[in-house]
Amino acid sequence: MLHQTIPLPRDIQRPQEQILVNITPQETRVAVLEDSVVQELHIERAASRGIVGNIYLGQVKRVLPGMQSAFVEIGLERAAFLHIADVLEQRQHPTEPQRIERMLFEGQTVLVQVIKDPIGTKGARLSTQISLAGRFLVHLPQDEHIGVSQKIESDSERQSLKARMENLLPEGSPRGYIVRTSAETASNRELAADIDYLSRLWADIRAKSQTLPAQSMLYEDLPLAVRVLRDMVSDHTGSIIVDSTENYERMVEFAEQYVQSAAGKIERYSGNRPLFELHGIEAEIEKALSRRVNLKFGGYLIIDQTEAMTTIDLNTGGFVGTRNFDETIFKTNMEATYAIARQLRLRNMGGIIIVDFIDMDSEEHRQAVLGELAKALARDRTRVTLNGFTSLGLVEITRKRTRESLAHVLCEPCPTCQGRGQIKTAQTVCYEIQREIVREARKFDAKGFRILAAQPVIDMFLDEESQSLAMLVDFIGKPVSLSVETTYTQEQFDVVLL
Structure with a gap:
């Protein structure tokens, strides 16, 4: 049968992983190695970290009944935007239209989470439905429903995961969870650890919301160095080596509190050679x-x-x-x-x-x-x-x-080829220049023309295209001179009227 879906085996022998964490003030880089070969690279730059997922104690600045929305101050340069569709009560009862002016008033404090970063002149977009991501679960502390990712297609698997969650949840704790796809292969111990981590996280956010002033940030998504412990560490992880003392201590503290199985695997690297250079990661980045x-x-x-x-x-x-x-x-x-x-x-x-x-x-x-x-x-x-x-x-x-x-x-698109992955040949540029000179000669009564172009283009005019240049000079009846511009790319040129 052609084009059938091939099931991926679940019982494969996984080699032991080694995770390297390289940290500078500007960026954090993480490499995952298997059998000393780089398999994954993760990069997070301080200048481009977004605020999606962050939770704030917002303060309503203005309610707009006509737009069924509100502007909420969360301590940023611009007020954030909250639409009725992203208010918890409306999400929980989508078939019963609500009115935002009956839910919010100016000056009110409200717990909000950023669901879209600020773009241009627009402020961040908010939701009052809080979700906290764990390694295998997403916690929805305001809900009382256990859902399973739609990517898990097997009904029996979905029911099995729901039953396991029901048994693992402590009595009286919030029961709003979405089981992520990665939970398919998770053990009960791993799921229980995730529940414990997310429960403690929500308790900490609630405590801060009772004591901190309005417009305070209550939760910021973990930086990459710590997310490694939450999202990547498994039974197959042999060691986690980090080259920053400050972050080493932070990772150990986080692991001891939330991911105890990882605490003993974290090591501080203090060698003279850069960590990534020692393991050949820099060369692998270039190859990638x-x-x-x-x-x-x-x-x-x-x-x-x-x-x-x-x-x-x-x-x-x-x-x-x-x-x-x-x-x-x-x-x-x-x-x-x-x-x-x-x-x-x-x-x-x-x-x-x-x-x-x-x-x-x-x-x-x-x-x-x-x-x-x-x-x-x-x-x-x-x-x-x-x-x-x-x-x-x-x-x-x-x-x-x-x-x-x-x-x-x-990377970014190449300014020379405009992202095409190739550039025009010197001969192609020569012919473009000649057509440009003919156009200019018909429009202006110049004494002559000077071609400014890159070295390969000028060399082409002096060698293979010297005869065509001579024919052009004869055709327009004006002299043409050549000048090399070392700062020009091969596709750049200028025709100067003399």
Whole structure:
């Protein structure tokens, strides 16, 4: 059957992880290693940290009955915006229209959470429905309902998770929870630890709301260094090495309070060489920004990211094998499966990924490659769906977008090629310049023209295109001079009238 969904195995043998945390005042970088090979990179910059998820004790500044909304001061430069659709009472009773002027009044203090960052001249958008994210659960302390992520499709699995939650929740505690997809493989001990952490967090927020003044921030989402302990540490984590004394102490304190299983795994790095350089992470970051990924036996991948999807093309390269051509192709495809899965994690590529394996005639080989790819993808902590070969011989993977890809965090569109990934040849630019001169000669009665361009373009005019330049001079009847501009890119030029 073509294009069928391939289930990912759950009982795979996972290698031990090592987590490295590199911290500077400007940014925090986290690398996850398996068998000393980098599998994941996470980067958070101080200048671009948003406020989504933060909880404030807001103060209503103005109620707008006509817009069914209100402006709420939360201590930022601009007042934040609260719409009736994001008020708890309306969310709990969506079929019963409410009036915001009956719920809020000017000067009232109200517990709010940011659901959208400020953009341009617009303030942040707020909600009065509080949600606290844990590792396996999302706590909705104002609700009394246990929900399960829609991504968990099995009815039996959904019912089993609900039953487990009912048994684990302490008597009399808030029972509003959403079970996240990651909870499918979580043990009862891990779920209980998450419940305990979220319950304590909510109790702390409520206590602060009783004592702090209006417009105070009651909760800020954890920085990356601490989120590592909440979201990434598992039974497969061997050690967590951090190169900052201050953050080491903060992580140990957090672990002892909320994630006791991680407390003994945190280590302070004090070596002379930078932590990431010592483990070869800097070189891996450079490789992860390249289109080409070389494989061990001579093959290579070409990875192209676009807005719509990511494409991965596999080539045999210099791998010639030892037996026959079919065996060479099969071995190259098998080797590529783990490289592809690693690159998805390393580059954090999300959305639709199309893989073009080398064509295989044998159905047995095709199934073996899919099976190996499924095993490789099963290690990913992000939700992944694998589909079989299409009629065109392509494999489709979908991977949930959890954050910006590595390339989007570290790079920007090339100013020379405007993000195309290629630039015009010097010869193409020469012909553009000649057309421009003809246009200018027809519009203006200049004494002559001077071409300002990059060195390769000027060299082209002096060598291969010298005859066409001479024909141009003869055609317009005006002299043309050449001048190199060292600051120009190959596509930049100016035609100056003399």
